[in-house]
Amino acid sequence: MAELCRKNKALVASLILFAGVLFSHREINRLYTLPFPPFRELLVKYTGMQDISFIVFGFRDLGADVAWVQLLQYVGGPSVFDEVSKKKFELVEYLTLRTTRIDPYFRQAYIFGASILGWIKVINRPDEALDVLDEGLKYNPKFWPLHMYVAGLGFKKKNEMGKMLEMLANAILDPDCPVTVKGIVARSYEEQKRYPEAIAIWKSILADERVSYYHAKARSEIFKLLRHSRMP
Amino acid sequence: MDLEGLFAVIHYTLKEHIRNRVYLILVLFGGILIGSALIVSSLALDQQVRMILDIGLAGIEFIALMTVIFITVNLVLVEMETRSIYLILSHPIERWQYILGRYLGTIIALLLGMLAMAIFHLGTLFLEGWAWNISYLVSLGASMAKIAVIGSLALFLSLCTTSSASAMSFTAFLWILGHFTGELRFMAEKSANPITKFLLWVVQEVAPNFSYFNYRDFWQAVQTPPPGWFAWMTVYTLCYIGTALLLSSWLFSKREF
Numbered sequence: 001m002a003e004l005c006r007k008n009k010a011l012v013a014s015l016i017l018f019a020g021v022l023f024s025h026r027e028i029n030r031l032y033t034l035p036f037p038p039f040r041e042l043l044v045k046y047t048g049m050q051d052i053s054f055i056v057f058g059f060r061d062l063g064a065d066v067a068w069v070q071l072l073q074y075v076g077g078p079s080v081f082d083e084v085s086k087k088k089f090e091l092v093e094y095l096t097l098r099t100t101r102i103d104p105y106f107r108q109a110y111i112f113g114a115s116i117l118g119w120i121k122v123i124n125r126p127d128e129a130l131d132v133l134d135e136g137l138k139y140n141p142k143f144w145p146l147h148m149y150v151a152g153l154g155f156k157k158k159n160e161m162g163k164m165l166e167m168l169a170n171a172i173l174d175p176d177c178p179v180t181v182k183g184i185v186a187r188s189y190e191e192q193k194r195y196p197e198a199i200a201i202w203k204s205i206l207a208d209e210r211v212s213y214y215h216a217k218a219r220s221e222i223f224k225l226l227r228h229s230r231m232p
Numbered sequence: 233m234d235l236e237g238l239f240a241v242i243h244y245t246l247k248e249h250i251r252n253r254v255y256l257i258l259v260l261f262g263g264i265l266i267g268s269a270l271i272v273s274s275l276a277l278d279q280q281v282r283m284i285l286d287i288g289l290a291g292i293e294f295i296a297l298m299t300v301i302f303i304t305v306n307l308v309l310v311e312m313e314t315r316s317i318y319l320i321l322s323h324p325i326e327r328w329q330y331i332l333g334r335y336l337g338t339i340i341a342l343l344l345g346m347l348a349m350a351i352f353h354l355g356t357l358f359l360e361g362w363a364w365n366i367s368y369l370v371s372l373g374a375s376m377a378k379i380a381v382i383g384s385l386a387l388f389l390s391l392c393t394t395s396s397a398s399a400m401s402f403t404a405f406l407w408i409l410g411h412f413t414g415e416l417r418f419m420a421e422k423s424a425n426p427i428t429k430f431l432l433w434v435v436q437e438v439a440p441n442f443s444y445f446n447y448r449d450f451w452q453a454v455q456t457p458p459p460g461w462f463a464w465m466t467v468y469t470l471c472y473i474g475t476a477l478l479l480s481s482w483l484f485s486k487r488e489f
Binding site: 211213 | 280281361410449455460464465471476482
């Protein structure tokens with residue numbers, strides 16, 4: 001036996017190190033559990049193969065980014081306000097949750113999806129918006145804007161528009177708030193004929209260099225609102 | 233112990249890789265990939281910076297993975313096929329020194345390549361107004377550790393199998409399996425058949441758990457790993473690499489030249 005061990009020193013040493021692998025693996029699992037939903041919770045009806053491929057190849061974040069781009073393409077990007085067909089937006093909740101189940105810490109996706117569902121007039125599905133926000137809060141309980149949106153939806157359902165706008169105005173103060181959501185809040189102010197507040201939001205969009213693709217729209221909205229505000 | 237032979241092998245391996253066209257083309261391709269993120273990310277509207285960050289980190293790892301598989305699998309096999317190994321082993325050098333030197337030379341070359349791509353990536357990010365976050369360095373370090381583990385496994389598999397094609401396929405299989413171990417654990421827990429349960433349990437314990445190296449995926453989570461976890465990850469990485477290299481060395485010592 002001793003002779004065998006001497007001849008196969010490398011093999012014996014590798015077995016000892018492998019015991020180290022097993023022990024450290026156990027400790028790693030004990031100290032921290034990966035904070036992701038299991039595969040069975042992924043939404044795989046339309047794009048399962050694509051999403052699972054990204055995850056098993058080790059590129060989860062990139063998979064969520066691709067899902068996000070697909071959500072934006074579905075919604076229509078900055079032109080969402082111009083859409084009139086209700087049918088086109090049936091998949092918003094599905095596509096939002098699909099994105100966030102790949103990466104549950106993609107906070108802007110929850111806000112974007114919920115805002116489209118809750119505050120775009122032709123869609124108006126606040127219950128679905130609340131589902132999205134609830135899931136967001138499950139994974140990001142300390143992310144304050146999500147709480148604001150939930151409260152805003154609560155006021156909307158009770159038809160307390162003033163309180164709803166107050167909540168949303170605070171929520172969009174988050175520097176990473178999606179620009180589309182800011183646009184939605186500005187529209188809500190406009191509907192309430194609170195033009196100065198609406199203009200202030202569009203001006204803040206105009207001042208944000210990161211969203212230069214939205215500047216043309218912001219400018220035209222400001223001109224339109226200035227015209228309205230001067231009307232008797 | 234005379235380590236002169238080991239350093240000589242590391243030196244010539246490093247020089248060989250840096251002069252290798254495949255290595256240079258892959259690093260260049262990595263640069264192009266990161267640069268192209270600027271164009272692709274414009275599709276993500278106000279999540280442009282996030283997308284550049286993700287494409288860059290994923291791109292660096294993907295290019296390193298491709299390079300490590302192609303280079304490491306052929307590292308010893310080519311020298312055995314071309315018989316140049318006779319010349320090397322005729323020098324006063326131990327076989328384990330040859331294996332370790334070849335591995336370390338390759339990994340150093342790869343890590344240098346990853347570092348070059350990361351510098352380019354950081355430049356791109358700063359250009360887009362990204363705010364510095366130390367998690368970037370942790371993510372990059374974890375990615376490098378992952379590449380070092382898969383490199384050691386690729387070397388071991390190249391000595392176990394008869395052709396480079398099969399070694400590459402097995403390495404790619406291990407890469408995928410390594411990102412699937414969490415699900416295997418779940419399946420093992422749920423399985424009613426004791427044999428299936430046992431087999432799944434063994435596989436998920438033995439296969440490298442690469443998901444843990446993807447720090448870039450969970451640094452934004454509410455609960456991030458405690459410092460002790462990183463220490464155990466270091467132990468895990470070193471033990472895994474050590475096991476694969478010792479087994480490679482053992483297999484290599486059994487070969488007759």
